[in-house]
Amino acid sequence: MMIGAPIPLRILGTGVSTPKQNVSSNELDQRLGLAEGTTFQKTGIQSRFLSTTETAAQIGSEACNLALKNASLRREDIDCLICCSATMDQGLPYNAAMILAEMGDSSGRVTAFDINASCMSFLAALDTVGYLVAAEKYTHVLLVSADIATYGVNWDDLREGGIFGDGAAAVVVRKSTSSESSSLRHSNMKTWTEGVKHCQIRGGGTRLHPLRDRAAFESALTFEMNGKAVFKLANRYLPDFINRSLSECELTLEQIDLFVPHQASKLALEHLAKKLKVPDEKIIRIFQTFGNQVGASLPTALHYGIETQKIKRGNTIMLVGTGAGLTMGTIILTY
């Protein structure tokens, strides 16, 4: 919670990257032996990008380079790189080191670490970095989310597996100058652990390690979701959460120029619009052509909002979403 002076934070550039392979829902129907139209009907997605050979570090590195280019900066201008993915590229070291290595930086001049709050990772990192650049700890910071969902979902259950896509998105930020209106005006992120088991991948860590309990590990390789329970929790808490965020920074819903939601699912996006009574054109929607890109979803949506000039300098926008935890978050910022 932040009730105070806005944090002088400016987004200088954004960039996105995906794996090469674009898979339409009709193609997925064929692969899975389903009647044409099944995948689209169940997911609301027309196509998504799915990794074949690409790693999270590769697409993360590409997104970083594009964000730097858009910001008219070089890699050498960056003194901090924060990776804010929901998943790990490998067990050790952390993602930011893997991406920095992929970018070819071994200067020893960059501070690198990860911030992880599942699908709210970018939101948590953007909030945190605001304080770091405001205090002039770092000058130019790269935030990057890169998640490969392809191999961690059950493709036999389209309501779970079928909603995901792979991708990476990066954002370069610095402290605003006194003549710039860009600022982080409010942020809030909270975790309701009654939902901790509603979205999970039980394997992939030390709890169900293959050398600890092979059978348990093999049963825990893919994402598990209790969609109804998530929906119920989000429905109970999210509207109040959003309204409190607005009132704490003395804004009304109408004063938000654009909403950038986590692209969780077609249902989640529709419900958000309906519940908040926000017109369609005020919501950034990329779900149909990208799917739910896990942690990369929010910054990818932000990138397309900026690239298509729906988000303009001086606009006040709200990033909003829920993620595994169950974690809810909002950021209100002036771009």
Place this chain on the structure above:
Amino acid sequence: MMIGAPIPLRILGTGVSTPKQNVSSNELDQRLGLAEGTTFQKTGIQSRFLSTTETAAQIGSEACNLALKNASLRREDIDCLICCSATMDQGLPYNAAMILAEMGDSSGRVTAFDINASCMSFLAALDTVGYLVAAEKYTHVLLVSADIATYGVNWDDLREGGIFGDGAAAVVVRKSTSSESSSLRHSNMKTWTEGVKHCQIRGGGTRLHPLRDRAAFESALTFEMNGKAVFKLANRYLPDFINRSLSECELTLEQIDLFVPHQASKLALEHLAKKLKVPDEKIIRIFQTFGNQVGASLPTALHYGIETQKIKRGNTIMLVGTGAGLTMGTIILTY
């Protein structure tokens, strides 16, 4: 890098937890069919704690409760929990949500996220949280590292597997009052990615996922280290790194009351003392009875420094270490 006013940060309480099972090196010799004395000779460790049934979230939660008790606080006083482990408990959600759930908190009042910089995670988190509490974003923050190494190391190679132990450590911090001298005086953490492959667990993420490439995954389950290469890199950069940290906050090595190093290995600890020409009694050493506890190593050493009153209020201490990345870090703080 921070060259500026000290950050008003006060450590209120610390706590540690380990799995129940304590394994002596002689016992390990028997288990592995080695001559008595082999494990101790190769590792310099007398005993370490190894998990049987315990999860990282369980020992993390216990460490948090003990830190709260030492700080005379209740769980309800905490508004932020940052998990700073080097490894994941499970693939999703993030560790802080798992620990918060294990603590029984579902109040929806706590901001929870992870900060990961491998064995420097606690250092990265303590530095970051300094800015957050200084700005009064949060009042009381729990930092907790909890790593289970047992299942991710190759016990056939004692110079790799034999050096590790499991554990968790937590620290509660708040902003210092104007009458308290406690402060974070300097921090620096940098990553040299030329060493990114020197310490790694190649499996455990999306890169070598069992559903992506089973054979590659099975060959990548445990920690791999090129000890000589790590030593060479650390030897090349760490002494200058430490001296620059000291000079940037206008302190000499003699003005540091105590050094709290990451307990990487017997050799690393001995080399640090020798290189810096620091007397033994100024270095916190818990390696012999805990081993290298990965991310939990640094805060566990800090806890024992404080508990044994080697670290007293008003003392200036240096946290220092290297971790997978290859990442080097220092924090200089007045306790």
